[in-house]
Amino acid sequence: MTRQSIDTKGTLVNSVIKALNILECFSPTQRELKLSQISSHLGIPKSTALNLIRTLESKGYLIYSPHSQTYQLGYNVMTLSYNLRTSMPIIQYALPFLEELQVKTGEIIYLTTHVEGQVLYLEGVYPSVRIGNYSIAGKRLPMHCTGCGKAMLAYLPDEEFEEVLHRWKLPALTPNTITTREQLESEIESIRNRGYAIDCEEETLGIKCVAVAIRDATGYPCGAISISGTTISMRDELLDEYAKIISRVCSVLITNAHQLPAAQMRPSVNPEDF
Template sequence: MLEKSGKGKSGVNSPASFAKPDIDERLYLGTIEKGLLVLDTFCANPRPMTLAEVSEASGLNKSATQRVLYTLRALRYLTHSETTRQYSLSVRAMDIGNAYLRSNPIVEATYPYLLEANKQSQETVNLTELDGTDIVFISRVPSRSVMSSYVTIGTRLPAYATAPGRAILANLPSSDLNEILERSSFAAITPYTVSDRKELEEGLEQVRERGFAIANQEAMLGDISTAAPVFGYDNKVVAAVNIAVSTANWNVDKVEAELSPITVEIARQMSKVASQYRRL
């Protein structure tokens, strides 16, 4: 996968890069990589794009981009406007994500615990997994009073800037943690983001000791989150559960006193369930 990142000349975002494992070139299909790279480009830019924009963001030349776009359109993963000459993801593109959620036993098995945490806290509760340097929201129960819809199933956020990300990172083997931190940008998403690696690592040590993490407006202004790790087979961290609240009604001390204990207990119960699934 290409390592470029950031915005191009036309304001399009390059797709996130991931560490590629050792490749057996005899089996590896570069054409599939190109197709998925184009789909990743649409994930990084959730809006219609022209051929030129897709080419710029993906790093593919225009000829290769045109062939990939044509193929994905023929397979009904993309739609194309003859008026604007822009391409968009089709409804069919949702099938892959939905299939993942249906095939992941942790989503169904832990949902009752999300409901219980929501009942106890009356706030939004999420389940997240780590993917590369990001966390991805795979299940959630929103608060009835939630006013913002910026987080949906499938939303990605940098792990270093979030409570669930830190809950997972703090419980990874040191080699895995170092590899992820090496590839993390440590960009200041808000004025409150901890963007210094040394400071983050000191915070992760505290997370390990306390069993939960708290992030105060580091990934999104007005949002405080507390999270605890969920452990699976062989006691490996597989996910994190978090409760997210508004700074209009909560402060960090109140979150730690009232919501962190709920999060830790729910994560403990979830871990009992998740440990039954070896694939996790």
């Protein structure tokens, strides 16, 4: 669905919006919620929340635990996620290139896009000995503190850049996170000059990455690819070479950039503007 269709007035169903808002209440830090918490979070009566919850529960999108008297996401949410990922040709097309990057570098490779002002991780290719123990696909993170996010931020149109800053601000995830506009603008200038972004323990302590944006024919950043590893293995002298390798992969993916969510959700563009 494009932003143009989303902006159509008079066609949104309020009950559907409320039901989806319930699903969005859950997160890695809020895996189980009571009825009162959901009602309070959405600002709706408990009776309304309960009717919507029972409907979602009947379709397998929520599960109720009598023991804790809480709700959690149901397995049909996982099925939807699987269906989405397998229906995105760009992931299947990019995967061999991501796997080749992983073999060459021995590090973690990520394919990302941006949605609603955040980085959305689409795929990860990991070494046999992994950093962490979970798949990152589907995870969202702020743009200002990740390599992929900064690589895309550097080439966003001014209006979208301002929207990101206004909506999400610049929260600190580690002591190294950029937290002021002046720092971010300086970083973006550096990214544009060298052609790639670096995240040095800005999102996770001990982790360093280099990222390059996937830009379409107009220069719009539809996605990004990163190489990520420990601060020990990701030595400074490797970053420039890693960025060149990523750039070659990005150039191959340009013809399929329109398949990335950021490109599909982009406002209608008049070619005469370029």
